[in-house]
Amino acid sequence: MYVRIRLHVCVCVCVCVYCVCVCVCACVYVGLPVCVCVCMHVCVCVYTSACLCVCVYVCAPTCLVCGRPVALGEVEVEALQRVYEPGEEAVLSCAEGYSRAGGSRIIVCTTTGEWSKMSLKCTPKSCPPPDDLAHGTAEFTNILYKSTINYTCDEGYIMNGTNTSTCMHDGKWSSPSPVCEPVTCGLAPIPSYAKVIYDKKPVGDIVTYGFGGQYECNPPLALFGNERAYCAANGSWTEPPTCRAVVCPAPTGIPHGFITFAVMREHGYKERVKYGCDQHYVLDGAAEVECEKTGQWSQKPVCRAPCSVSIKRGRIFYNGNKIWIEDFKPNRLLHSEYVVVYCMNKEKKCGYPVATQCIDGTLKIPECYEEPSGTTYNLHSKSLPSEIKMC
Numbered sequence: 001m002y003v004r005i006r007l008h009v010c011v012c013v014c015v016c017v018y019c020v021c022v023c024v025c026a027c028v029y030v031g032l033p034v035c036v037c038v039c040m041h042v043c044v045c046v047y048t049s050a051c052l053c054v055c056v057y058v059c060a061p062t063c064l065v066c067g068r069p070v071a072l073g074e075v076e077v078e079a080l081q082r083v084y085e086p087g088e089e090a091v092l093s094c095a096e097g098y099s100r101a102g103g104s105r106i107i108v109c110t111t112t113g114e115w116s117k118m119s120l121k122c123t124p125k126s127c128p129p130p131d132d133l134a135h136g137t138a139e140f141t142n143i144l145y146k147s148t149i150n151y152t153c154d155e156g157y158i159m160n161g162t163n164t165s166t167c168m169h170d171g172k173w174s175s176p177s178p179v180c181e182p183v184t185c186g187l188a189p190i191p192s193y194a195k196v197i198y199d200k201k202p203v204g205d206i207v208t209y210g211f212g213g214q215y216e217c218n219p220p221l222a223l224f225g226n227e228r229a230y231c232a233a234n235g236s237w238t239e240p241p242t243c244r245a246v247v248c249p250a251p252t253g254i255p256h257g258f259i260t261f262a263v264m265r266e267h268g269y270k271e272r273v274k275y276g277c278d279q280h281y282v283l284d285g286a287a288e289v290e291c292e293k294t295g296q297w298s299q300k301p302v303c304r305a306p307c308s309v310s311i312k313r314g315r316i317f318y319n320g321n322k323i324w325i326e327d328f329k330p331n332r333l334l335h336s337e338y339v340v341v342y343c344m345n346k347e348k349k350c351g352y353p354v355a356t357q358c359i360d361g362t363l364k365i366p367e368c369y370e371e372p373s374g375t376t377y378n379l380h381s382k383s384l385p386s387e388i389k390m391c
């Protein structure tokens with residue numbers, strides 16, 4: 001609300017006692033809009049030959065006007081005046097970087113000294129979506145005015161350009177997208193007695209991040225360290241290995257077995273000896289052992305013992321045949337072989353087969369197996385679980 005001094009025309013009615021008058025006036029402002037006020041005039045007059053009066057007047061209420069409209073954020077007011085009359089208009093516009101999205105551009109000063117409601121909608125301008133960054137990431141939440149993109153390069157890549165870009169008021173990015181360029185290394189260092197076999201032939205003597213190869217030691221030396229080499233993200237090659245001679249002691253024998261084709265001497269790296277087992281023993285593990293980097297032999301095989309079937313009277317099923325135990329000659333199963341014995345289901349009076357496996361000399365007879373008495377076996381063999389109907 002503002003008070004404004006303006007030219008006005010008044011009509012007064014005064015009551016005077018001699019030279020002391022009290023007047024009541026009604027005034028009309030000159031110009032538009034038309035406002036009306038009632039004023040109180042107080043005059044002090046001095047009588048000489050005529051009345052000479054000096055009047056002071058107070059007007060209340062005065063006319064209401066609007067102040068400067070308050071622009072909010074992205075809305076701006078064009079051609080700002082300090083004071084607006086009722087009925088006067090102000091023109092709104094969208095701030096830099098924003099464009100109109102509906103609503104009126106005009107507001108009006110009302111007779112109450114308040115501005116009409118601002119309805120202008122402004123939305124931020126948009127920049128073009130950024131291109132994908134090869135070997136890197138463009139991080140952004142949106143692409144509107146004032147938003148930023150953060151660029152980062154993947155491991156092993158170095159940024160050429162700026163790491164951030166901001167969407168400007170003209171709908172353009174402040175900086176072009178950077179480029180992620182690979183880190184480079186020289187050729188791989190080659191340790192003594194070794195060579196490197198690159199995955200592909202290097203062009204010149206500069207290679208890029210990830211370029212690699214395999215180290216090989218000259219035989220019979222063993223490789224200690226990284227067999228694989230590559231140009232790392234820090235621009236250096238991975239640590240090269242070393243090549244050293246390895247000696248394994250003369251190989252030792254194994255129980256129930258023997259070494260074939262071997263001289264009892266120390267052996268070098270990767271040399272091999274072969275083991276075999278005595279008759280009826282089964283080789284468990286790799287038949288060949290190798291002299292390893294550690295100077296030790298790889299795991300030697302074990303010779304597993306055969307089993308015998310420890311029933312005296314009964315019939316077994318072995319290797320596709322149903323055999324009476326006394327006819328099972330020799331009474332021998334090799335390691336890991338299966339044999340079947342027969343048990344009785346006493347409720348249903350039927351027989352059923354149960355398999356058991358020879359494990360390194362031990363063959364467990366299933367608990368359900370019952371050894372018949374000599375009499376039953378010899379005279380009533382037709383009643384044995386192996387002979388009656390199967391369950």
Ligand SMILES: *[C@@H]1O[C@H](CO)[C@@H](O)[C@H](O)[C@H]1NC(C)=O
Pocket residue numbers: 139140141148149150
């Ligand atoms: C960009 O990085 C700045 C500073 O590290 C961070 O404040 C901002 O949140 C990031 N912006 C995005 C979109 O990740």
Ligand SMILES: *[C@@H]1O[C@H](CO)[C@@H](O)[C@H](O)[C@H]1NC(C)=O
Pocket residue numbers: 160161181
């Ligand atoms: C960055 O890229 C520009 C243009 O491709 C190139 O001229 C400049 O040598 C590059 N800078 C580096 C450090 O690689």
Ligand SMILES: *[C@@H]1O[C@H](CO)[C@@H](O)[C@H](O)[C@H]1NC(C)=O
Pocket residue numbers: 150151163164
């Ligand atoms: C951008 O690079 C500057 C200096 O090069 C660094 O201080 C800033 O943290 C980087 N910003 C991002 C988002 O990586």
Ligand SMILES: *[C@@H]1O[C@H](CO)[C@@H](O)[C@H](O)[C@H]1NC(C)=O
Pocket residue numbers: 232233234235236237238239
């Ligand atoms: C570079 O990085 C590789 C692999 O992470 C590491 O083995 C090597 O020690 C590093 N070299 C330097 C000079 O930092």
